[in-house]
Amino acid sequence: MATARARRRGGQAVKVVVTGPFAAGKTTLIRTISEITVLSTERGITDSTRKRKAETTVAMDFGRITIDRDLVLYLFGTPGQDRFDFMWEILGEGMIGYLLLVDAEREDSVQEAAGILEAFRTMARVPYVVALNRAAADDHTLVESVRSRLDVPADVAVLTCDATDKESVKNVLLALLYAVLDDVEAKAVRV
Amino acid sequence: MKLEGSLDAFSLPDIFQLLSFTKKTGGLHLAHDGADGVVFFAGGQVTGASADSSRQPLARRLVGSGSVADEVLSAAVEAASTGERLGIVRAFLEQGAVDSELLRRAATDQSVDAVFDLLRWRNGDFAFVVDETNPDDVGVTLSVESVLADTEARGVTWESVSAVVPSPRAVLAMPVVLPAEPQVSREEWSLLALVDGRRSVTDLVDLTGSGQYAVVSTLAALVQRGLLEVRPAEGEDGADEDHVAVVLRRQALLAPLEGQPFVPVQEPAATVVDDAVKAEADTDAEVAKTDTDTDAEVAKTDTDTDTATDIDTDGDVAADDEDTVQEEPSTPAVEVGAVQAPTPAAAEPSDDGTDERELASASAPAGPTMLGGAHVPQDVVPPRPEPFLPRRQADFDETGQRPAAALRTVPTQVAPSASLGDVVGATATAPDASSSVIERDPNVNRSLMLRLIAGVRGL
Numbered sequence: 301m302a303t304a305r306a307r308r309r310g311g312q313a314v315k316v317v318v319t320g321p322f323a324a325g326k327t328t329l330i331r332t333i334s335e336i337t338v339l340s341t342e343r344g345i346t347d348s349t350r351k352r353k354a355e356t357t358v359a360m361d362f363g364r365i366t367i368d369r370d371l372v373l374y375l376f377g378t379p380g381q382d383r384f385d386f387m388w389e390i391l392g393e394g395m396i397g398y399l400l401l402v403d404a405e406r407e408d409s410v411q412e413a414a415g416i417l418e419a420f421r422t423m424a425r426v427p428y429v430v431a432l433n434r435a436a437a438d439d440h441t442l443v444e445s446v447r448s449r450l451d452v453p454a455d456v457a458v459l460t461c462d463a464t465d466k467e468s469v470k471n472v473l474l475a476l477l478y479a480v481l482d483d484v485e486a487k488a489v490r491v
Numbered sequence: 492m493k494l495e496g497s498l499d500a501f502s503l504p505d506i507f508q509l510l511s512f513t514k515k516t517g518g519l520h521l522a523h524d525g526a527d528g529v530v531f532f533a534g535g536q537v538t539g540a541s542a543d544s545s546r547q548p549l550a551r552r553l554v555g556s557g558s559v560a561d562e563v564l565s566a567a568v569e570a571a572s573t574g575e576r577l578g579i580v581r582a583f584l585e586q587g588a589v590d591s592e593l594l595r596r597a598a599t600d601q602s603v604d605a606v607f608d609l610l611r612w613r614n615g616d617f618a619f620v621v622d623e624t625n626p627d628d629v630g631v632t633l634s635v636e637s638v639l640a641d642t643e644a645r646g647v648t649w650e651s652v653s654a655v656v657p658s659p660r661a662v663l664a665m666p667v668v669l670p671a672e673p674q675v676s677r678e679e680w681s682l683l684a685l686v687d688g689r690r691s692v693t694d695l696v697d698l699t700g701s702g703q704y705a706v707v708s709t710l711a712a713l714v715q716r717g718l719l720e721v722r723p724a725e726g727e728d729g730a731d732e733d734h735v736a737v738v739l740r741r742q743a744l745l746a747p748l749e750g751q752p753f754v755p756v757q758e759p760a761a762t763v764v765d766d767a768v769k770a771e772a773d774t775d776a777e778v779a780k781t782d783t784d785t786d787a788e789v790a791k792t793d794t795d796t797d798t799a800t801d802i803d804t805d806g807d808v809a810a811d812d813e814d815t816v817q818e819e820p821s822t823p824a825v826e827v828g829a830v831q832a833p834t835p836a837a838a839e840p841s842d843d844g845t846d847e848r849e850l851a852s853a854s855a856p857a858g859p860t861m862l863g864g865a866h867v868p869q870d871v872v873p874p875r876p877e878p879f880l881p882r883r884q885a886d887f888d889e890t891g892q893r894p895a896a897a898l899r900t901v902p903t904q905v906a907p908s909a910s911l912g913d914v915v916g917a918t919a920t921a922p923d924a925s926s927s928v929i930e931r932d933p934n935v936n937r938s939l940m941l942r943l944i945a946g947v948r949g950l
Contacts, residue, residue, distance in 0.1 A: 313508055314935070314943060333950070336500060362509050367946030371939070374508060390514050392929050424929035466950070473947050481940040483931065 311370030319378040320401035321412035325433040325463035326377040333469045334363025397427040404435035427479035431472045435460040495618035511535040511635035518623035523615030531625035536632040539625045540605035551700030563588040578627030598631040604702030607642040655711035662722045664688035670717040
């Protein structure tokens with residue numbers, strides 16, 4: 301059984317994973333919302349992906365949001381490149397939910413996101429939301445298109461966001477937390 | 492790949508959580524004010540820690556507990572010096588020299604103590620070296636959760652403990668008078684025996700190797716029960732005064748009620764004078780009748796007013812008639828206790844030919860006279876010996892060949908029968924995550940989620 305909560309100096313720590321294709325904006329999103337300087341293990345890119353980004357996250361991003369004295373929310377960003385996908389499972393252990401970030405401006409990002417989402421859905425039965433980075437807030441057509449292509453069920457939120465804007469990131473995070481709350485309440489009713 | 496940063500940007504609990512969540516193996520090195528510490532992780536769990544990398548705190552702890560004999564220590568030092576990534580404590584284990592359970596307990600305490608010390612470093616640098624192994628891995632694996640919870644609990648009590656024992660430089664002493672019958676545990680006794688009124692708390696930590704928290708909290712408990720007292724710091728009133736000095740000072744205050752101050756008899760002859768005079772006084776009557784010249788000499792040497800016999804000049808005994816008391820202007824009475832040189836008369840043999848002086852000398856006790864004499868602290872309290880530690884109990888016959896069954900080996904591979912999560916050898920058997928789907932922790936409840944939502948909303 302995964303452990304979603306961990307004691308942090310006697311309090312609780314909760315973990316959320318931010319995943320998505322290479323260069324979708326995961327590191328930026330975490331940096332925007334985290335209260336600490338994000339611990340990012342980025343390196344210069346040496347392969348063909350260099351044309352899209354000068355450096356990439358090779359292990360993870362790590363951000364923190366202190367909720368109150370006894371509760372901390374940690375954000376873990378997965379590495380974007382396929383060869384680090386072994387990290388996904390390690391990072392996913394103990395998470396309460398995950399956020400799939402897609403670069404709406406790039407077609408290949410959506411294609412890549414489909415594979416990642418499939419892997420995560422197989423790996424974990426936890427709530428998730430999909431966020432379309434760099435998409436206009438009112439672009440409902442795009443939202444529905446991505447939902448369809450990623451085969452996202454109707455009860456899972458797909459929303460637009462700007463990874464550089466704190467309010468926008470907050471909204472995405474809140475959507476995920478509400479999804480987890482719904483899941484908690486639904487399971488409580490079933491029990 | 493190296494993970495590094497500064498502690499003011501990332502608190503140690505954050506880094507611990509990161510390494511735990513990502514199941515990292517390696518050494519987390521910390522530097523602060525010239526001090527270096529390290530915490531070792533295996534699969535995201537703590538396997539050992541030290542708040543001072545330049546020393547061997549775990550080995551010191553075992554040495555301090557009296558669990559390691561000289562020859563074992565020497566052999567382990569040699570093995571650790573030559574063996575690659577072999578620590579001295581693992582050398583103990585491989586030699587079967589120390590009970591493995593004791594070793595694990597010590598390693599656990601040491602790790603928590605060290606992390607507690609490291610958590611108080613508010614600034615400094617950290618660097619995580621991936622796949623660096625703990626040279627003193629003795630099979631202890633502690634979850635980050637439990638280590639942080641333990642250190643949190645210690646942090647709560649540390650404030651009150653450090654109020655009782657205010658500084659690592661504080662010196663403690665035993666009080667002269669205890670408030671009640673003392674009752675101490677073995678651990679307390681082993682620490683109490685090291686307190687000599689001169690050693691500081693730091694000295695005691697070094698000697699026992701038990702870690703600052705353990706030593707200070709034990710000392711604080713002893714102070715609170717009145718079994719120890721914190722001596723004034725240097726420069727404060729009473730700093731130069733130990734408990735013996737206090738007793739001597741107080742004894743001196745009793746002097747007015749104890750009559751004349753005692754002056755130790757330094758010359759054996761002074762005792763002879765008293766005894767000789769007493770003996771002569773017993774025979775006064777006879778002496779008075781027979782020899783007035785002798786009477787006069789006896790009167791001159793009378794030193795005891797209680798036993799003295801007044802003699803008039805015509806040789807009659809007149810003890811009850813003051814009018815007939817003979818004045819003796821030439822020989823004043825000698826004060827009790829005053830040192831008196833032997834007089835020629837006293838030195839003379841008695842009439843019966845017995846040499847009273849020789850008898851008195853023969854009966855005088857040998858050695859220094861203590862009654863009321865000037866007390867010298869080092870004479871009163873002998874030098875405190877170093878404490879005796881319990882004799883080490885060997886697990887096997889050390890006189891002959893060690894039986895093969897007694898040899899301890901460290902399993903290096905997971906036994907086929909080991910189940911998921913079992914601790915085998917130096918590391919835990921990690922559950923095979925690929926065989927199960929990650930589920931949300933059922934302990935995540937509505938209340939927690941509402942707190943999270945409120946918190947994120949408030950950002």
